[in-house]
Structure formats: structure tokens, C-alpha cells
Amino acid sequence: MEDILLTEIRDGVATLTLNRPRQMNALSAALRRRFGEALAALGADDSVAAVIVTGSGATRRWMASTQRR
DSSP states (O other): OOOSEEEEEETTEEEEEEOOGGGTTOOOHHHHHHHHHHHHHHHTOTTOOEEEEEEOSOOOOOOOOOOOO
16 A cells, blocks of 8 residues: 655655545545644654645646636
């Protein structure tokens, strides 16, 4: 089973990689929980100055939208 959230810290920069490429990195309950835990841990780590969030897999689609009626 693959880890759904990958974490790497290098030179004061943490990279969190959402690792659910088949689901286009959709935020499942488990991934939301892991993401929150990771952010809390990184926030408590004085060696981390910045956090980058990215996703694994092909960048086929990205959409952010709002709908107003």
C-alpha cells in the first residue's frame, strides 16, 4: 500500500506531496487527516520556514470554481 502523503524537508523547505494519482489526488477523509497532522508537525518544527504542497501523477486536470445563482 502506497503512502497517501509524502513529506520531504530540505534546506528549511517542506514539500508535502498528495499521493493519490489514480483519484487525481482528491482529498479523502484519510488524506485530510494525514494532511492536518503533517501541517501541525511542520508548524511545530522550527527548522521549517516554508511548505510547498504538490500532487503526484500527471497534471491532466486542475479546476477551481465557484457557482453563483
